[in-house]
Amino acid sequence: MLLLSLPRFMNATKAASSRRLASSLKSQRLLFTRLPQKATAVPLKQPTPAFYSTAHASPLKERLAQLIPKRREEVKKFRAEHGSDVLGEVTLNQIYGGARGVPALLWEGSVLDPNEGIRFRNLTVKECQEKLPSATHGKQPLPESMFWLLVTGEVPTANEVQALSAEWAARAQLPKFVEDLIDNCPNTLHPMAQLSLAITALENDSVFSKAYHSGVSKADYWQFTYEDSMDLIAKIVPIAGRIYRNLYRDGVVAPIQPDKDYGYNLANVLGFSNNEEFVELLRLYLSIHSDHEGGNVSAHTGHLVGSALSSPFLSMAASLNGLAGPLHGLANQEVLDFLLKMKESVGDDYSDETLEKYLWNILDNGQIVPGYGHAVLRKTDPRYLAQRDFALEHLPEDPMFKLVSRLYEVVPRVLTKHGKTKNPFPNVDSHSGVLLQYYGLKEQTFYTVLFGISRTLGVMAQLIWDRALGLPIERPKSFSTEVLKKRIEKA
Ligand SMILES: CC(=O)SCCNC(=O)CCNC(=O)[C@H](O)C(C)(C)COP(=O)(O)OP(=O)(O)OC[C@H]1O[C@@H](n2cnc3c(N)ncnc32)[C@H](O)[C@@H]1OP(=O)(O)O
Numbered sequence: 001m002l003l004l005s006l007p008r009f010m011n012a013t014k015a016a017s018s019r020r021l022a023s024s025l026k027s028q029r030l031l032f033t034r035l036p037q038k039a040t041a042v043p044l045k046q047p048t049p050a051f052y053s054t055a056h057a058s059p060l061k062e063r064l065a066q067l068i069p070k071r072r073e074e075v076k077k078f079r080a081e082h083g084s085d086v087l088g089e090v091t092l093n094q095i096y097g098g099a100r101g102v103p104a105l106l107w108e109g110s111v112l113d114p115n116e117g118i119r120f121r122n123l124t125v126k127e128c129q130e131k132l133p134s135a136t137h138g139k140q141p142l143p144e145s146m147f148w149l150l151v152t153g154e155v156p157t158a159n160e161v162q163a164l165s166a167e168w169a170a171r172a173q174l175p176k177f178v179e180d181l182i183d184n185c186p187n188t189l190h191p192m193a194q195l196s197l198a199i200t201a202l203e204n205d206s207v208f209s210k211a212y213h214s215g216v217s218k219a220d221y222w223q224f225t226y227e228d229s230m231d232l233i234a235k236i237v238p239i240a241g242r243i244y245r246n247l248y249r250d251g252v253v254a255p256i257q258p259d260k261d262y263g264y265n266l267a268n269v270l271g272f273s274n275n276e277e278f279v280e281l282l283r284l285y286l287s288i289h290s291d292h293e294g295g296n297v298s299a300h301t302g303h304l305v306g307s308a309l310s311s312p313f314l315s316m317a318a319s320l321n322g323l324a325g326p327l328h329g330l331a332n333q334e335v336l337d338f339l340l341k342m343k344e345s346v347g348d349d350y351s352d353e354t355l356e357k358y359l360w361n362i363l364d365n366g367q368i369v370p371g372y373g374h375a376v377l378r379k380t381d382p383r384y385l386a387q388r389d390f391a392l393e394h395l396p397e398d399p400m401f402k403l404v405s406r407l408y409e410v411v412p413r414v415l416t417k418h419g420k421t422k423n424p425f426p427n428v429d430s431h432s433g434v435l436l437q438y439y440g441l442k443e444q445t446f447y448t449v450l451f452g453i454s455r456t457l458g459v460m461a462q463l464i465w466d467r468a469l470g471l472p473i474e475r476p477k478s479f480s481t482e483v484l485k486k487r488i489e490k491a
C-alpha cells in the first residue's frame with residue numbers, strides 16, 4: 001500500500017503535535033462509524049452517489065470530520081452571543097479605495113499584521129520553518145505540512161504528512177482531454193492562461209458539482225469540496241509540468257512518483273529534481289506563498305466564486321485569473337524583467353547613484369517599481385526575508401542576488417522620497433525570481449504558475465471550511481456616486 005512504501009523523507013523529530021488518528025480509511029461509511037459519539041454532527045446518513053469514489057485513504061479528511069462539528073458549534077454560539085457587535089465603520093474613501101481595511105471576510109488559515117507579516121494559523125514564517133515537518137535532509141517546511149496546518153490549525157505528524165504526499169501522488173493522473181487541451185494551446189498563450197484553462201476543464205470530473213445536482217444535503221457539501229480540492233492540488237502539478245515542458249523544453253513530462261513528496265514531484269515534472277537544493281527551494285516557495293489572509297485578490301476571488309457554489313475547480317480558475325494580474329502574483333515575473341533590464345542598463349559596475357537614477361526614471365515615467373509596496377504590509381515582508389535567508393545560505397555570490405540586496409537598501413529610500421507609496425519595502429515577489437533563475441528556471445513568464453500552485457493550498461483550505469460552515473453567497477452592497485452623495489448629504 002502506498003502509505004507503507006513511502007521512503008524516509010520526513011524529519012520526524014520536527015513533528016511536534018500529539019499523535020492523532022492516522023489509520024487509513026476503507027470507506028466513507030467507516031469514517032463516520034469510527035468517530036466518537038460527540039462528533040456525529042456531521043451526518044452519518046450521507047448518501048454515496050454512484051460517481052463518488054472512496055478509493056483514497058485520507059487521514060486529513062478523518063481529522064476534519066472530527067474538527068468540523070466542534071467548530072460549527074463554536075461559530076453558532078459565537079454568532080448567537082455577538083452577532084450584532086460592531087467591528088468597524090466604512091468611510092467614503094474606503095469605498096473608492098479598494099475596500100482597504102474594511103473588516104468584511106472570514107478567513108481561517110492566516111491573518112496578516114501590517115508590521116509583523118503573515119501568521120499561518122498563528123505561526124509566523126520562521127515558526128513554520130521550525131515546527132512543520134521537513135524532508136529528511138531538508139530544513140524547509142513540506143507544503144503538505146503547510147496544507148495540514150492551514151486546514152486543521154494543527155502541526156501534523158510525519159505520518160500525517162506522508163499520507164498526504166501519498167494521497168496527492170495517487171490523485172495526480174490527468175484526464176486525456178485536459179492533456180490534449182494543454183498540448184493544443186498556442187505557445188503564445190501565457191502560462192497562467194493555460195493553467196486557468198486546464199483547471200477550468202477539470203470541472204468535467206467535479207464530484208462537488210455532481211453531488212450538488214444529485215441533491216446531497218448541504219451538511220455534506222464539505223466532503224465533496226474536500227474531494228475536488230485534493231484532486232485539484234494533485235493535478236495542478238502535472239498540469240504545470242506539461243505547460244512548462246511544452247513551452248520551454250521538449251514536451252516530455254516525467255511521471256508523478258508515488259513515493260515522493262509534493263515539492264519533489266513538482267521539481268520532477270519541470271525537469272529539475274536532480275538538484276536537491278532546488279527541491280528545497282520549491283518546498284519553501286510552495287509553503288510561504290500559500291496563504292495571505294482572505295482579502296488579497298486571488299484568495300478573495302476564490303472565496304467569492306465558491307460562495308455561489310461553483311466547484312473548487314471553477315473557483316480556483318477564477319482565483320488564478322486574479323493572481324495573473326501584474327499588481328498581484330504576476331509581479332514575480334515583472335520583478336525579474338525589471339531586474340534584467342536594470343542590469344543591462346547599469347552594467348556590472350553599478351553604484352547606489354546609478355541605481356537611484358534608474359529608479360527615478362521609472363517613477364518619473366509614471367510606472368511602478370515591481371516587488372515593492374503592499375496593500376496591507378507596512379514593513380519588509382517576512383516571506384521576502386525567508387527567501388533572502390535562503391539566498392544568503394545558498395547563493396551569496398550570485399550577481400543577481402547581489403543586485404536584489406543592493407536594491408533592498410536603495411529602493412525604500414527612493415520610494416520614501418517619492419512620497420506616494422504607503423509601504424516602501426519589498427514584498428514576497430521581490431525575491432523569488434532571482435532564486436529560480438539561479439537554479440536554471442529562467443523563464444520568468446512561468447513564475448506565477450508556481451505561485452498559483454502554492455496559492456491553491458490556501459484557497460482550497462478555506463473553501464473546505466466555507467462549505468463546512470455553510471457560509472452564504474457573498475453579496476456586499478454597492479452604491480453609485482449619485483447615491484453616495486445623497487447619503488452623505490443626509491448624514
Ligand atoms: C503577492 C502580491 O500581490 S504582493 C504585491 C505585488 N505587486 C507589486 O509588487 C507591484 C508594485 N506595487 C504596487 O503596485 C502597490 O504597492 C500594490 C498594488 C502592491 C498595493 O497598492 P496600494 O495598496 O494601492 O498601495 P499604496 O496605497 O501604497 O498606493 C499609493 C500610491 O503609491 C503608488 N505605489 C504603490 N506602490 C508603488 C511602487 N512599488 N512603485 C511606485 N508606486 C507605487 C500607487 O500606485 C499609488 O499611486 P496613485 O496614488 O498615483 O494611485
Ligand SMILES: O=C([O-])CC(=O)C(=O)O
Nearest residue numbers: 291292295296297375376
Ligand atoms: O496580501 C496581498 O494583498 C497580496 C499578497 O501579498 C499575497 O496575496 O500574497
